[in-house]
Amino acid sequence: MMMKPTLLTTLAATTATATELLLPLYQYPADNGGAWQPIEDALTANPSLTAKIIINPNNGPGEGPSQGINDPQYEAGGKLLAAHANAQLLGYVHTSTDGGATRCTVPWADVEADIRTWATWVDAGVAMRGIFIDEAPNNSVNPECEAYMQNLTTLIRTDAELVEKFGPQPVVVFNPGGTGQLQPYYEMEPDYIVALETCFTVPEHAGGDYDQCPATGVYEIYDHDGPGSSIDNVLFPSVGEANAARTAVLVHGFHHFNGPTANLTATEAVLEELVGAVVQRGIGATFFNTRGYHAFEDEPATIGVVADVLNAANAA
Template sequence: MLHILSFLCAMLALAHRAQSTGVIVPLYSWPGTDAWTTVYESVAAHPSVPFYLIINPDTGPGTTEYPEESYITGISKLNSYPNVRVLGYTYTNHGTRAKSEVEKDIAAYAKWANYAGKDISLAGIFFDLTPNGEDQSKLDYFQQLSATTKASSLDMVIFNPGAKILADVPDWFAAADFIVEYENTYANWVALAPSEHLSAQGNDAKKAIILNQTPVDASVGNVVKLAKNMGLGAVYLTYDDNYMGLSSVSKIAVAVSQRKARHIGHHGH
């Protein structure tokens, strides 16, 4: 009987792991003229799938106190879905941008929670162009930015080096909720085993991958299933390399929502 219970617990754990993967979308397109409709529809159609949506009004929050009306309308609609977390984009130039400038962006995004008309509060910050840990002197800079973000009632921190962390791996993952360890082409992803792209020291549930230049005939489902089998926290594929197109979102959401994950080999073909 104990063996059966242990087996059932293991199966439940695996099922939970397979279901934990979310969809991370660089939602960089302007939200006017129904540009985000496919995102709204995908979010609504898959309420059990977590969506992490990164908005970027002007390479950051912009220079005005609050975003323009189209963003206010779009963000408030996204916030109406319980499975969505909206994050604000900022960049760090691999830790060379003045920390005070990044902190201004954090403060600007945090202030959106005070907007009286609609709910445009953000869940966190997406830090783009972060280092891969090879320069160990950069870690403190990002630990401080993470602490500033959390102290500003922005509870989620995502770092995007776009490559695997090479040093101080536990410390980097302790400072972030997700780290995008792969942001590169579909062709490069399938050319190597996932272990070549991602750091080896666990933290799979905090790892995210973003594939661009995906061929239109590529199997989005296979990549997503592999990500789920690996227990990755979030995945995205796009057909372009500037993240303006959103036609892949619905396919990714369908694949992530599938209850059963199966092992499909190292290359995800």
């Protein structure tokens, strides 16, 4: 359960490097990659905005003739996205065998095999640049998990075969999905830790096929005490402002409103305020979406609008 926000604090604008787009792309590419055209258009329209895009065919690289790189749709779509100089593609792996209830339980041989499978995409002409590790350890300090994650990070960044495929500085992103005792993982120096992944809308407007937000259950309703409040009151007290540049914030369910306190309605103007607050606080990467991981054209937070707003916030 996430912490209850307290008082809103205001941080001065920083001179940190620009906030990147971190896009969880679990959508099937279809039509020779045509389903990903809105993402391509957003990258083209905002050449100064850099994006890390997580490809996930099937909780990993997929296997068999009709999944992953063996599927010509993924090959076509991956090549189109990777051709953008401002985009880096990351392959999805995960550490949990029970949907995140426990972490670091996927056998080493299996997760290593998935990482090496992602490297084979490079042989097919899709420039993969690193790995996104989902269901990473959260809310605890466990020596076995620390060793597991450190070994994964070292493998990705130093294995000669992987470095040859991914490039001289392979990207590593951890996704614990929430705040907690994460400092040992920051000390491993991943590019980012997704230390806050949550939803904007209230539970009564969440769930179903519309978004990733649970219609039942408790989550941090994003910025329900005003723009920047979830970072100030939930994220920073847990992970520290010093880790901002290595932290990512992902927000789903940008529709309806976020509760009676701030009562912010999901409009493009409000999106500008929320994204501006993320950038002002020096957060390294972010993503807002109306729905979840499989659809990016629903208003108001279409991928084109989010890219435009983030690019403008970085330039402000």
